[in-house]
Amino acid sequence: MTHSNIHHPAAEPPAFSGAGTPSRRELNKAATRSSIAAAALDLLRSQGSGNFTVEDIAASAGVSRRTFFNYFPTLEAALASVADGFMDHALEQFRLRPADESILESAQAALMALADPMSVAPMAELFSLTQDNRSLARSELEAWDHCTEQIIDAARTRLGSGVSELYLHALAGSVISCGKAAMNVWFAECGPDLSPESLATLRQHLIDAMGLLGAGFAPPSGPSHHPVPTSAATTTDRF
């Protein structure tokens, strides 16, 4: 998500945070930012959601309360930055796909790249830690929504401006919904388990969900629960 409304610190000069010149100042800011986020995540782990304050985070990150708010608009935002990283990564993958590929295929490929331990781990943890907290869940929804918008933009660019906005919005929204569905179902089944088998399940769910979408959710003839353990056959054909 990369919250663009940092107050004092986010100066205008470097404006584009592209890979130009990561000046000393920018490095410091990035370090501070991630140390705050890390502190927040630590506290979430150790205290449980809702049992610590912004002041705690700031103290634990070695900055003042005020500085915390210079970097993140809310406590949730600090935690959401984890999810943001996850989704930014996915978006990046998406944009890297060849332009002549179908959106659905690109999306599947992009989501696929996320089903490796390094990427999902923080997200999965956030998921589990977040479950019982209302406003954290909200932030997560926001992250998905932001992601949808990015996909709309990317798809519009790719398909040219001739496509209807409705098509773009509906498609992007559905794709994201399916990604979300896959993750939710996966998490419900496997919890925070990151074993290879668990990740294989996640991957399979992502594939299946995109398959369903590409097939217009035809008949509920789908696998009657987990696909029979002989997985990996139920899928990719079509679209």
Next chain:
Amino acid sequence: MTHSNIHHPAAEPPAFSGAGTPSRRELNKAATRSSIAAAALDLLRSQGSGNFTVEDIAASAGVSRRTFFNYFPTLEAALASVADGFMDHALEQFRLRPADESILESAQAALMALADPMSVAPMAELFSLTQDNRSLARSELEAWDHCTEQIIDAARTRLGSGVSELYLHALAGSVISCGKAAMNVWFAECGPDLSPESLATLRQHLIDAMGLLGAGFAPPSGPSHHPVPTSAATTTDRF
């Protein structure tokens, strides 16, 4: 959404708020509740989002600040109750559909029922008033999400517990996404305009979105902008 965690007022005795005995007390509560919501909406209209406080709402509704919080957990929730009403209505329509109809068809029919002035008006207004406000937008996302969950439940009931959870989640999520897409695009095109033509556009968008979904978003061969004004032909076939 029908927030179920009202603090003091929501007593246990009547428990099920079904159409049993709307006792005097319950009527009073309902009245208070909606007068608070109305006051909130009025202030949103007159002051613009972010320019009034809970205290203002309470004063304007003739209750104490504390009573406000007895009815709604946050300021946003008071406004969201409008969206909740809208969506509850949609859900109700959905559940009324014959059980042997496809989910997509039911969803379309249910959404259809909302494209009449009485139902959309408040929602459309909320939409326009809400546009620039971060936390109100969040509440709206939450409302959609809640709606998704309801659809999952309804669909699970309808399709029997044999269907995979992934199917249910992906389908429900996509349906809602398409509904959301239709409303967003409609609003972007027509603003808070509630004229018959505008509503016809909304209806058409809902139909089109569901059509796209049922067709697996086949090729971007869709209408290249508003469907040519000879609308109402681009659609419903398929699924």
Next chain:
DNA sequence: TGCAAACTTGCACTTAGTGTAATTACGTGA
């Protein structure tokens, strides 16, 4: 080295949200 801009901090202030206990209004049974 020295200066300007960027970053951090402390402080003061408004508002959100919650617990609690006192007060008032309502519904019921006699």
Next chain:
DNA sequence: TCACGTAATTACACTAAGTGCAAGTTTGCA
């Protein structure tokens, strides 16, 4: 219609979120 119990409203006090402002400190650059 009166009194009694319960549900709803309110006042009050308190914690924590979030923001503006005016210092201070650090960093980049000449």
